[in-house]
Amino acid sequence: MECGKTIEITIFEDDTYEGGNYFGEFTVPEEESEGEYEKTGEWEGYDVVKWTGKKVSHEYWECDDCAGSSQDV
Numbered sequence: 001m002e003c004g005k006t007i008e009i010t011i012f013e014d015d016t017y018e019g020g021n022y023f024g025e026f027t028v029p030e031e032e033s034e035g036e037y038e039k040t041g042e043w044e045g046y047d048v049v050k051w052t053g054k055k056v057s058h059e060y061w062e063c064d065d066c067a068g069s070s071q072d073v
């Protein structure tokens with residue numbers, strides 16, 4: 001949450017929702033787990049790495065205000 005507001009989301013049985021804006025789910029490396037960045041290849045001169053440890057997934061939500069104002073820019 002960008003603004004730090006607490007939002008209340010209602011999710012209905014048909015998978016629609018109201019009260020916030022869902023931007024998807026993403027996974028980040030869980031730094032405390034035993035893992036390392038393993039090089040799996042190269043892409044345009046950059047190393048492509050894969051995290052070998054555990055991952056935690058986060059859902060990213062924004063409130064209507066934030067989602068609305070970022071669309072205006």
Ligand SMILES: [Zn+2]
Binds near residue numbers: 005063064066
């Ligand atoms: Zn917000």
